[in-house]
Amino acid sequence: MNSDTPIADDISPPRPAAASGSAPTSPRPTVRPIGFSRRGFLTASAAGVTASLAADMSAIQGLRGEAIASELKRQDKRVILLWLAGGASQFETWDPKPGTKTGGPFRAIPTNVAGIHISELLPELAQRMQHTAIIRSLNTKIADHGTAAELMECGRRNDPGIRYPDIGAVVARELGRLESKVPDYVSLYTSTEGRRKGTSGFLGARYSPMFLSDSMTPANILRPDSISATEHQDRAALRDALAKRFTAESHHLAVDSHQSAYQRVQGLMASADLFDVEREPESMRARYGPTQFGEQCLIARRLVEAGVPFVKVARAWWDSHGQNFETHQELCADLDHCMSALLDDLDERGLLENTLVITLGEFGRTPGINASLGRDHFASAWSCSLSGMGIRGGVAYGKTDEEGHKVVEGEANAGDLFATILEALGIDHEHEYMLGARPIPLSDFGSKPIREVLA
Amino acid sequence: MKPNEDSPADDETTTRVRLPETVKVDKTVNLPGIGFCVTPDENPSTILLGMSDFAIHRLDFDAEKPESRPISEARHQSYVTGIVRSGKTAVSGGYDGALIWWNLETGEIIRQVDAAHAKWIRMLALSPDGTRVASVADDMRTKLWDIESGQLIADWGDYQLKTPHGYPSMLYAVAFSPDGHWLATGDKTGQVLVRDPADGTVAARLETPVMYTWDPKARNHSIGGIRSLAFSADAKTLAIGGMGKVGNIDHLEGVSRIEIFEWESQSKLHEIEDPKYKGLVEALRFGPGDQWLVAAGGDHGGFVSVYNLADGKLAAQEKVGNHVHDFTLAPDGESLITVGHHQAVSVLL
Amino acid sequence: MCRLVEPPSLLPAIPAMRTCRFVVILWIGILCGLSSPDRSVTRAEELLSASSDLPEAVDHYVQERLDRYGIEPAPIADWQTVLRRTSLDLAGRIPTAAEYEWAERLPESDRRLAIVEHLMSLSDFDFHLRNSLDELLLANNPHNGEFRDYLLWAVRSRRPWDQIFRDLMAASSTDGPEKGAVHFLRSRVRQLDDLTNDTAILFFGVNVACAKCHDHPLVDQWQQDHFYGMQAFFSRTFMTRRNVITERPFGSVKFKSTAGEEKTASFTFLTGAAAEDKSPSFSDDERKRLEEQLRKMEQNENTGYVLFPDFSPRRELVELALQDAEDRFFAKNIVNRTWQRLMGLGLVDPPDQMHAANPPSHPELMDWLTRDLVEHRYDLRRLVRGIVLSDAYARSSRWASSDTPPSPSTFALAATKPLTPRQLATSLLVAARAPQTDPLDANSDASPWGRLRNDLENQAGGWVREFEYPTDPFQVAVDEALFFSNNERVQNDLLRDANDWLVGRLKATESDEELIRTLWIHVLTRQPDDEELATAQAWLSRDSTERFDSIRSLTWALLAGPEARFNR
Numbered sequence A: 001m002n003s004d005t006p007i008a009d010d011i012s013p014p015r016p017a018a019a020s021g022s023a024p025t026s027p028r029p030t031v032r033p034i035g036f037s038r039r040g041f042l043t044a045s046a047a048g049v050t051a052s053l054a055a056d057m058s059a060i061q062g063l064r065g066e067a068i069a070s071e072l073k074r075q076d077k078r079v080i081l082l083w084l085a086g087g088a089s090q091f092e093t094w095d096p097k098p099g100t101k102t103g104g105p106f107r108a109i110p111t112n113v114a115g116i117h118i119s120e121l122l123p124e125l126a127q128r129m130q131h132t133a134i135i136r137s138l139n140t141k142i143a144d145h146g147t148a149a150e151l152m153e154c155g156r157r158n159d160p161g162i163r164y165p166d167i168g169a170v171v172a173r174e175l176g177r178l179e180s181k182v183p184d185y186v187s188l189y190t191s192t193e194g195r196r197k198g199t200s201g202f203l204g205a206r207y208s209p210m211f212l213s214d215s216m217t218p219a220n221i222l223r224p225d226s227i228s229a230t231e232h233q234d235r236a237a238l239r240d241a242l243a244k245r246f247t248a249e250s251h252h253l254a255v256d257s258h259q260s261a262y263q264r265v266q267g268l269m270a271s272a273d274l275f276d277v278e279r280e281p282e283s284m285r286a287r288y289g290p291t292q293f294g295e296q297c298l299i300a301r302r303l304v305e306a307g308v309p310f311v312k313v314a315r316a317w318w319d320s321h322g323q324n325f326e327t328h329q330e331l332c333a334d335l336d337h338c339m340s341a342l343l344d345d346l347d348e349r350g351l352l353e354n355t356l357v358i359t360l361g362e363f364g365r366t367p368g369i370n371a372s373l374g375r376d377h378f379a380s381a382w383s384c385s386l387s388g389m390g391i392r393g394g395v396a397y398g399k400t401d402e403e404g405h406k407v408v409e410g411e412a413n414a415g416d417l418f419a420t421i422l423e424a425l426g427i428d429h430e431h432e433y434m435l436g437a438r439p440i441p442l443s444d445f446g447s448k449p450i451r452e453v454l455a
Numbered sequence B: 001m002k003p004n005e006d007s008p009a010d011d012e013t014t015t016r017v018r019l020p021e022t023v024k025v026d027k028t029v030n031l032p033g034i035g036f037c038v039t040p041d042e043n044p045s046t047i048l049l050g051m052s053d054f055a056i057h058r059l060d061f062d063a064e065k066p067e068s069r070p071i072s073e074a075r076h077q078s079y080v081t082g083i084v085r086s087g088k089t090a091v092s093g094g095y096d097g098a099l100i101w102w103n104l105e106t107g108e109i110i111r112q113v114d115a116a117h118a119k120w121i122r123m124l125a126l127s128p129d130g131t132r133v134a135s136v137a138d139d140m141r142t143k144l145w146d147i148e149s150g151q152l153i154a155d156w157g158d159y160q161l162k163t164p165h166g167y168p169s170m171l172y173a174v175a176f177s178p179d180g181h182w183l184a185t186g187d188k189t190g191q192v193l194v195r196d197p198a199d200g201t202v203a204a205r206l207e208t209p210v211m212y213t214w215d216p217k218a219r220n221h222s223i224g225g226i227r228s229l230a231f232s233a234d235a236k237t238l239a240i241g242g243m244g245k246v247g248n249i250d251h252l253e254g255v256s257r258i259e260i261f262e263w264e265s266q267s268k269l270h271e272i273e274d275p276k277y278k279g280l281v282e283a284l285r286f287g288p289g290d291q292w293l294v295a296a297g298g299d300h301g302g303f304v305s306v307y308n309l310a311d312g313k314l315a316a317q318e319k320v321g322n323h324v325h326d327f328t329l330a331p332d333g334e335s336l337i338t339v340g341h342h343q344a345v346s347v348l349l
Numbered sequence C: 001m002c003r004l005v006e007p008p009s010l011l012p013a014i015p016a017m018r019t020c021r022f023v024v025i026l027w028i029g030i031l032c033g034l035s036s037p038d039r040s041v042t043r044a045e046e047l048l049s050a051s052s053d054l055p056e057a058v059d060h061y062v063q064e065r066l067d068r069y070g071i072e073p074a075p076i077a078d079w080q081t082v083l084r085r086t087s088l089d090l091a092g093r094i095p096t097a098a099e100y101e102w103a104e105r106l107p108e109s110d111r112r113l114a115i116v117e118h119l120m121s122l123s124d125f126d127f128h129l130r131n132s133l134d135e136l137l138l139a140n141n142p143h144n145g146e147f148r149d150y151l152l153w154a155v156r157s158r159r160p161w162d163q164i165f166r167d168l169m170a171a172s173s174t175d176g177p178e179k180g181a182v183h184f185l186r187s188r189v190r191q192l193d194d195l196t197n198d199t200a201i202l203f204f205g206v207n208v209a210c211a212k213c214h215d216h217p218l219v220d221q222w223q224q225d226h227f228y229g230m231q232a233f234f235s236r237t238f239m240t241r242r243n244v245i246t247e248r249p250f251g252s253v254k255f256k257s258t259a260g261e262e263k264t265a266s267f268t269f270l271t272g273a274a275a276e277d278k279s280p281s282f283s284d285d286e287r288k289r290l291e292e293q294l295r296k297m298e299q300n301e302n303t304g305y306v307l308f309p310d311f312s313p314r315r316e317l318v319e320l321a322l323q324d325a326e327d328r329f330f331a332k333n334i335v336n337r338t339w340q341r342l343m344g345l346g347l348v349d350p351p352d353q354m355h356a357a358n359p360p361s362h363p364e365l366m367d368w369l370t371r372d373l374v375e376h377r378y379d380l381r382r383l384v385r386g387i388v389l390s391d392a393y394a395r396s397s398r399w400a401s402s403d404t405p406p407s408p409s410t411f412a413l414a415a416t417k418p419l420t421p422r423q424l425a426t427s428l429l430v431a432a433r434a435p436q437t438d439p440l441d442a443n444s445d446a447s448p449w450g451r452l453r454n455d456l457e458n459q460a461g462g463w464v465r466e467f468e469y470p471t472d473p474f475q476v477a478v479d480e481a482l483f484f485s486n487n488e489r490v491q492n493d494l495l496r497d498a499n500d501w502l503v504g505r506l507k508a509t510e511s512d513e514e515l516i517r518t519l520w521i522h523v524l525t526r527q528p529d530d531e532e533l534a535t536a537q538a539w540l541s542r543d544s545t546e547r548f549d550s551i552r553s554l555t556w557a558l559l560a561g562p563e564a565r566f567n568r
Helices: A017-022 A038-061 A067-074 A145-154 A167-175 A229-249 A253-263 A265-275 A282-288 A292-305 A324-348 A414-424 C054-069 C079-091 C097-105 C108-121 C123-137 C145-156 C161-170 C177-186 C192-204 C224-234 C284-299 C313-323 C329-343 C363-375 C380-388 C421-433 C448-461 C478-486 C488-494 C502-507 C512-524 C530-540 C547-559
Strands: A008-010 A078-084 A108-110 A117-119 A132-138 A185-188 A210-212 A310-314 A355-361 A382-388 A395-397 A407-409 A432-435 A438-441 B024-040 B046-051 B056-060 B080-086 B089-094 B099-103 B109-113 B121-126 B132-137 B142-146 B152-156 B171-176 B183-187 B191-195 B202-207 B228-231 B237-243 B255-262 B267-278 B280-286 B292-298 B301-308 B313-322 B324-329 B335-348 C016-019 C022-025 C237-239 C245-247 C253-256 C262-265
Touching (some): A078 A167, A078 A292, A078 A324, A132 A407, A167 A185, A167 A414, A229 A265, A229 C530, A265 A292, A265 C478, A324 A382, A382 A414, B024 B313, B046 B080, B046 B089, B142 B183, B183 B228, B183 B237, B255 B301, B267 B301, B267 B313, B292 B324, B301 B324, B313 B324, B313 B335, C054 C363, C079 C380, C108 C123, C123 C145, C123 C448, C145 C161, C161 C329, C177 C245, C192 C329, C313 C329, C421 C547, C488 C547, C530 C547
Parallel strands (some): A008 A432, A078 A310, B024 B080, B024 B324, B228 B280
Antiparallel strands (some): A432 A438, B046 B056, B080 B089, B099 B109, B121 B132, B191 B202, B228 B237, B255 B267, B280 B292, B301 B313, C253 C262
């Protein structure tokens, strides 16, 4: 999938040939009211509108236009990002240092892959290491929450004047299918601390996440009570019919995107059930457990199963400045159980081979243990994990020194991780977006994928 | 551990009834790690400590150059969080789930029970007659062991393994009443059980929900829990220590909190919150004569506070070095020794 | 907006050459060896006379290019389109029905001028210019009340653009109407890179960010020295604990050049002109004492004093930028951005790439407008008025011929511009309210229209976050469509059943045709065509639905339609 000659990709979607060519020159149709009965109205207008919109949508969808792109999109690849907001400790998860001054009280336990030990706080994940590659050698340097989160979400820092898209927006753009009736980037972040919506940056609002915070029902996805279902659909058809004149006369991609946004409304409204875990059997809900994170992991599975290419589930807040060990006993148990349930469930449904599960936060935590038995922010030597699609499972890549102060083997930065994720999905990380005259590669200049963790 | 060995066990002890007016740091000794628990050795100026280097240390405050040293090459396999002494035998417990019996004269291990608990042992308490040791751990079980034989005498599992929010709970604190008739335990969610250690009958259940510190909205976890327990000499009053409501649970920035019950009737006598010194109340002891109560703990910094039990009001208080994890109060109530983050401190009252 | 097809003669085929990880794009400009800043093509004496009318100059130069490419531009748009476009661009909202009826009665020959003069006389104009500047200057952190108050004051008091720049750079904390200007720096003061780049981008049209780590990969003339030279002007700026912006009396920017050499940046403007460091030199003791004072100012809330050194690098920057008579970065930038706002595409595009390798589409016009702006004391009103009175502005946005439309940079047809969140919110409210007060009677803020417009401005603030600020390329988010489709505010506010609101008034209209015509004028500033009329009549006569529900749905269908979302 990795081409030697990256293809520059103007982020302005190409103009739909069909849509622009037909309308302005077509002779004015004879005046005819469009149906009188409700059914008549719907059939007459909606059918025509749908046909012309299909053309619009596929045009906006024709982001890359190349065979590779459509091949990618057909493979139904998906990503679930488990975002450990606040920064989980590598010592208490993927890179334990038991018995050292910095190691804390917890032991390392063997996993089902010989030679790999992880913290005893992750006993269930330890039995599922065949799916997972650990990266123990992140050195991302930035250790304040906001900037580090931006770095790890986007794989690089924003340059002044350029707002980069985050991994969700990039995946939505590269893998999303516009004809799909589900959202292509969903972001769940319920806790208020460090809440970040995610950003589509220069890719534009089209790739902004559907963001769920306080409620697991997406905003404005349910029909208001004040209007009946039929009237709601009929007026949408009327809107489409009346929009035709303007859309046909305009030569503007933003106008097309307006139309396609409305075209997605009914589909998205129909997908509201995907967010409702009550629709899962009790036994399945029990597997994920009663915690909020468990429920949201289950929602994530429902979403990817329905074809949503990118789902982010944020589990906040790991910022254990005080009582690091208590915090990790609580939160690691949550991560261990929910992520294990998710991996099992995806595996059993045959989804794991085309779903990449990323477990990542904005940074790790200090080797030093402070007087409140806490660990502070640390970005010089920390860990993350990748599981499932495109990943060589059972690998622990990179190494930190004995007490975890620095990386001694396989150092990787945010750009390298980004490149690795893209390559795992079969997306050429050197592929370039053209932002005006500026070529911007998908992963940062100079970044390299970590081949050792790729299948 | 918060054992009651400091309380006057026999009537001849001079009972101090005067309310301390000051808390004064006498001597600070640096530790080569974090001291989690302490018990006095036979010589009253010497303490035994459980440490973050997995070892039991001994430290003599009267030495010319006081230095904390392991009593043995042998160690636990994790942090040592509970220690009691009965005569020349000490029993320690740690995050490795093991209990170890030590010969204090030779430093040799007498006995080791590796899987005393399935999870991390949080505290030990010695029965006043010195024959039993109680242990609590995150497997949410309370166990009673015979000091002499090492036999498991009782094993009570009446706490919920999970918090109401579905997370692993923790059983932090245990204390015997000075008459040996009652054993109190307290967990993360603020549940206190007072039982008869003879047959395990639960005589009272108390609740201190504020100490749970569960934050459902901003950070979706907790860091509190009941961290300390102490009975009065007459065994009627039970003091419970932890942390009050906390805004940002990333830090130990809640007010330190103590609730004092007349436990049999379940009536709350005092609810004490100290806005000046924040953090956890890690250890509690009643002063001789049950007139006052000493509390210690902290956030990054440590504190020792004395409260008048007549009105629940603060009598004396001082910042004491780094975060204090435990202390031992001299039987005369004139002094105490704290252990904590890289420091042990002797304090005069 | 993106170029559809470029006119042949302007466009070199872009040879893409790969060096390292950069694509180096070579324009004709570079091939011709133009390496100096954009002082290209034309000298002042070759320009049309300065006394020419501004709209005439615009049309002259736009036409000149069209002639050169042999392009026949789109005709002038119908008066309804011109009214709507001008109202959105000058008043930040669609016209009211009263304005529609008034404009209809105007004689054709006077109409455009009368519309422009009417709109520029309203408080609407001040609000909208303020909003446009706010969106430009505080793009990442808009809606700061104090900053908006400052801008409104500046616009109302006809403060020239160079003076606004002085205010923003001075960031004075003294009480007075200029006070809110401090937020331009305050919102960026913690990030020196942002301070440097945003100032360069927003006031000089130059993005030097890529020159931070290496000389600019695309632009020969931008080198590390330019980046750090610009940064030097801000490197001493800091904010005290009491949020006062001031500067240190010493300090310099050091950087490592690509050759690995340690360099100290001097206060150097983009033109290469440098300011001398006139700070006094301090003894070690003095410096130590000052540093302690500075530390207190920065960290201690109770520090009552603030030092303002006599030598201010930021003031030097302002002087250098305004003295720049050759390249005129400062004046060109605001000409370009104003042109972009009104015409949909900058003369230089993108607007932060004003350099020799990216010349203006109409260099002479850029020069003429720049000269005119400077000669008329940076009067933005004059510039705006001149542009909107040109024929180029008033063209139709439709391309009737079946040929592919020419490049937007020829301005042969009008651009279709997405509304900004404020334009959209205010327009929706104007449509939904169907105001009975008449903007034509407005002679002061205290007039009924002035008061209503003030209310609308405030109410619009509650809606703006529902819409994305248009970026380029802009694509409407599905969230917006969901909002319009399902949010109760749309149902309850925009479609409110009240006698003096649009839906209520339509309900009271007995004739369907009259109702439909009224609706179209209120929402779309035009009459329905026959097909639309027939469709709407069919809709209203559905047996199955209450008439009122049908009226609401019909109104919704227009408010949620593309024509209400764009300015064309």
